[in-house]
Each structure stands twice: as C-alpha cells, then as structure tokens.
Amino acid sequence: MITVTGTRENYIAEMTADRGTLNATHCDIPVEQGGDNAYMRPGETLLSALGACMNITARKYLNRDGLDYESVTVKAEMARENGVTKIRTKLEIHGALSQADKDRIIAEVASCPVCEILSGPIELGKLD
Numbered sequence: 001m002i003t004v005t006g007t008r009e010n011y012i013a014e015m016t017a018d019r020g021t022l023n024a025t026h027c028d029i030p031v032e033q034g035g036d037n038a039y040m041r042p043g044e045t046l047l048s049a050l051g052a053c054m055n056i057t058a059r060k061y062l063n064r065d066g067l068d069y070e071s072v073t074v075k076a077e078m079a080r081e082n083g084v085t086k087i088r089t090k091l092e093i094h095g096a097l098s099q100a101d102k103d104r105i106i107a108e109v110a111s112c113p114v115c116e117i118l119s120g121p122i123e124l125g126k127l128d
Contacts, residue, residue, distance in 0.1 A: 001017070001018045002015060002016070002017055002018075003015070003016050003017075003018065004027075010028070010034065010035050010036045011028060011029050011033075011034060011035040011036075012026055012027070012028050012035070012036065012038065012039065013026065013027045013028075013042075014026055015027065015045075025039075025045070026038070026039040026040075027039050027040055027041065027042050027045055028040070028041065029041060029042075043078055046078070047076040047077070047078055047087070048076075049114055050074075050076055050087065050089065050114045050115070050118060051074040051075070051076045051089070052074075052114075053112045053113055053114035053115070054074045054089060054091055054109050054112050054114070054115065055072050055073075055074045055091075056112075057108075057109050057112035057113075058072045058074075058091060058093065058105055058106070058109045059072055061105050061108050061109070062093070062097075062105060065101075065105075067095075067097045067101055067105070068095055068096055068097060069093055069094065069095030069097060070094045070095040071094045071095070072091065072092070072093055072094070073091070073092045073094065074089060074090070074091050074092075075089065075090045075092075076088070076089045076090075087118065091106050091109055093105060093106070
C-alpha cells in the first residue's frame, strides 16, 4: 500500500510504501497553482512509474536473452485531448545489438505490468 501525507506546506505530498525499506518521495504542483514546484507533479510521478517499469522490464529481457547493451532510456509524455488522456512512450536501447533484437525487446516491453494496468479497464474506488 502507498501512503501519501500532506501538511499545510504549499501542497507538497510525501509518498511512502508500507514495505518499510523505501525512501520517501515527494510531489508538488507549480508555483502558479500555489505550490513550490520543488518536486515532480503527480502526473509526472505516474509517468515515472510507467517509465521505470518499462525500463526494468526491458533490462530483464535483455539480461534473460544474454544481449549486450549499455543502457536503456524511456521517455514518456501525457496530454489530455478532447477528454481523453493520451500517454506516449519511447524506449531506446543503447548498445551493440541488432535492430531486430531491439525491436523484439521493445515489443515485449509493451506488456510490462504498469503498461497492462494503464491500458486495461481501471476502476477507482474507496479503500476501507
């Protein structure tokens, strides 16, 4: 479970996981909305979760297949258009491997856990 705590301090929110071993991270909003713009915005945190999951999944597959790579980069952006949230990602694999291997890994990453969550039906409800 994730716990988010906020005080009266300009909308900064502290997020922690209940596993007890994680460092807290923070979110904020822009100055023009009353925040300090000191941390990522909540939507950017959502994109960070997606990017991290895609990045880790790609590296797991690269390691599984014994492919030589230097790094993996994921870029993500989100926009609202006509009431629809559109998320776009780009995964780049850097290193001396074939384009066919890169394309195969990129295709596999489309089913990472967070991709599956965000692309399927989502039901929001209250936690007891």
